[in-house]
Amino acid sequence: MAAKRLSRGRLRERMFGDRDFYAQVVAVVVPIIIQNTVSNVVSLLDNVMVGRVGTLQMSAVAIVNQLLFVFNLCIFGGLAGAGIFATQYAGAHDDKGVRDCFRVKWMIALSMLACALVVLIAFPKRLIGMYLAQETAQADAAATLGFGMDYLTVMLWGLLPFGVSQVYASTLREVGETRLPMFASVAAILVNLVFNYFLIFGKCGFPELGVTGAAIATVLSRYVETAVIVVYTHMKSHHFGFIRGAYRSLRVPKPLMISILRRGTPLLVSEFLWSSGMAVLLQCYSVRGLDVVAACNIATTVSNLFKVVFLSMGNAVAIMVGQALGANDIERAKNCTWRLMTLSVGSNLIMATLLALFAPAIPNIYNTEPHVRQIATQLIYVVAVMMPAYSFSHCCYFTLRSGGKTIITFLFDSVFTWCVNVPAAWLLAYKTGLGIVPLYFGVQALEMVKVVVGFVLVKKGVWIHNIVAPVAAEEESA
Numbered sequence: 203m204a205a206k207r208l209s210r211g212r213l214r215e216r217m218f219g220d221r222d223f224y225a226q227v228v229a230v231v232v233p234i235i236i237q238n239t240v241s242n243v244v245s246l247l248d249n250v251m252v253g254r255v256g257t258l259q260m261s262a263v264a265i266v267n268q269l270l271f272v273f274n275l276c277i278f279g280g281l282a283g284a285g286i287f288a289t290q291y292a293g294a295h296d297d298k299g300v301r302d303c304f305r306v307k308w309m310i311a312l313s314m315l316a317c318a319l320v321v322l323i324a325f326p327k328r329l330i331g332m333y334l335a336q337e338t339a340q341a342d343a344a345a346t347l348g349f350g351m352d353y354l355t356v357m358l359w360g361l362l363p364f365g366v367s368q369v370y371a372s373t374l375r376e377v378g379e380t381r382l383p384m385f386a387s388v389a390a391i392l393v394n395l396v397f398n399y400f401l402i403f404g405k406c407g408f409p410e411l412g413v414t415g416a417a418i419a420t421v422l423s424r425y426v427e428t429a430v431i432v433v434y435t436h437m438k439s440h441h442f443g444f445i446r447g448a449y450r451s452l453r454v455p456k457p458l459m460i461s462i463l464r465r466g467t468p469l470l471v472s473e474f475l476w477s478s479g480m481a482v483l484l485q486c487y488s489v490r491g492l493d494v495v496a497a498c499n500i501a502t503t504v505s506n507l508f509k510v511v512f513l514s515m516g517n518a519v520a521i522m523v524g525q526a527l528g529a530n531d532i533e534r535a536k537n538c539t540w541r542l543m544t545l546s547v548g549s550n551l552i553m554a555t556l557l558a559l560f561a562p563a564i565p566n567i568y569n570t571e572p573h574v575r576q577i578a579t580q581l582i583y584v585v586a587v588m589m590p591a592y593s594f595s596h597c598c599y600f601t602l603r604s605g606g607k608t609i610i611t612f613l614f615d616s617v618f619t620w621c622v623n624v625p626a627a628w629l630l631a632y633k634t635g636l637g638i639v640p641l642y643f644g645v646q647a648l649e650m651v652k653v654v655v656g657f658v659l660v661k662k663g664v665w666i667h668n669i670v671a672p673v674a675a676e677e678e679s680a
Contacts, residue, residue: 218541227545230380231518237384238510240391242503247395249503251402252416253496253568258342259413260570261492262349264499265333268484270357272477273318277365279473280310281372283466286606287458288376288444289521290668293528297443302454304373304444306462309452310470311365318361326354333488333495342492349413356417363421363428370431373444375521382434390427394419468608475616479624483645486627490638497574497638501581504564508557508586512593515546519600527605527668535604539660543597547590554589557582580639584646591649598656605665614655622648 253260284303291299322329330350334343371383397419404410411418439445488495519542526535561582565575602611623645630641659665 223541227518230521231514233380233384234514234517235510237387238514240388242507242510246503246507248398248416250567251398252413253570255412257496257570258346259349260499261495262346263353263413264495265330266350266354268481269329272481273361275473275477276314277311277368279470280314281307281368282469284462285372285376286465286603287462288373289524290528292377293525300377300444301448302458304448305452305454307369311369315361315365322358326351332485353413353417356414356421360421360424363424367428367431370435382431386427386431389430390423393426394423397422465606465608468612472612472616476619479619482624483627486631487638489631493574494638496570497577497581500565500568500578504582505585508553511553512546512550512596515542516596516600518542519597520604523601524604530668532666539601543594546593546597550589550593554586558586577638581642584643588646588649591653595649595652595656598660601660602665605667607665618652
């Protein structure tokens with residue numbers, strides 16, 4: 203009996219933290235939650251405003267945003283490799299190490315930008331056309347393609363500021379500063395919201411530009427975000443040690459560069475494959491018609507508003523576990539992992555319940571056909587059912603990544619998407635007559651496989667690894 207009580211006590215200690223632990227979680231995660239919540243609220247309002255113009259316009263914007271999502275994820279993945287090292291350097295209070303990682307991020311971001319511009323400028327019609335099913339009326343397909351081209355042409359101007367802001371914002375978060383990226387993002391979001399209203403509908407003396415106006419507003423907001431975050435970071439250089447002397451040279455120690463590329467390349471490839479996999483999944487769903495594209499867009503936008511907690515908890519895992527590993531505090535890293543997982547799953551049971559309760563109401567704010575709103579509501583129910591599973595696998599992913607196990611995360615995320623999700627979606631879409639809702643549920647339910655695999659990997663402790671100590675030793679001996 204005493205042994206059982208002791209075992210329960212240890213389990214409780216492993217799964218639940220003390221007041222200081224939760225205070226640290228709040229300090230890290232609340233600014234990220236606020237930033238993501240405001241961003242998703244405005245995204246919802248943007249979506250509604252474009253939807254007011256028409257369903258074809260909304261579908262066109264959704265298609266282009268899915269393509270740009272691949273670029274965004276490539277930026278995140280490309281920077282993540284250096285970010286793993288930066289987080290552990292921050293845990294070891296090594297400003298020089300963080301500064302070197304910051305320089306590597308610049309090189310990666312500019313390379314990603316060049317590749318994206320080549321692809322999006324060379325093949326825009328072919329990329330958008332993949333989502334226009336043959337069954338779609340020719341006039342609707344042509345109109346959707348035209349709206350998509352108009353939107354993409356303007357959005358290309360926003361790729362550079364997006365990359366720059368992510369270089370700065372990600373590094374700030376890795377050193378524990380989550381408030382500045384939040385403030386910069388909120389400022390950008392407000393600019394986006396206001397100018398969306400002005401330029402989409404032609405208010406306050408501005409021209410009525412429809413989807414082009416939505417793109418202009420987004421690009422303006424990205425320049426605002428970049429300006430705020432860059433200017434303030436340099437103004438507070440005494441507080442952010444990594445930025446002092448960051449541009450005196452682009453030199454990065456060879457051992458560190460090799461280590462970042464070795465561990466970061468799988469992450470970049472993983473994010474590219476995962477995001478392109480998401481684009482292929484939408485293409486499979488689009489076989490059921492443009493109305494399904496619009497419904498998926500509504501469901502995704504609404505669901506993202508309720509996913510902010512577990513998505514933000516992933517950042518908390520990366521920061522808190524990564525810093526603990528960098529400080530060689532293995533026991534703290536283990537406790538952080540399980541406590542954050544418990545908190546994430548528990549909080550997302552609440553968020554999933556709220557999403558299910560609001561599912562019938564929120565799609566009604568869209569000015570689109572009733573059957574599109576009905577499909578969107580049913581897809582939202584599917585997401586609500588799966589949210590606890592999403593939150594657990596998300597925490598598993600960031601735990602594995604925090605210890606530099608990028609090959610495992612590559613297999614866990616992108617290989618799983620392409621070897622399991624995409625084939626399942628293709629078979630269900632092209633080889634069966636299933637409606638979109640059971641098709642969508644069948645694909646999403648596969649997340650349970652990742653839950654089981656993630657639990658086993660985290661429990662075994664394969665992620666426990668201080669990756670900056672060997673690099674530091676190699677630099678000293680060089």
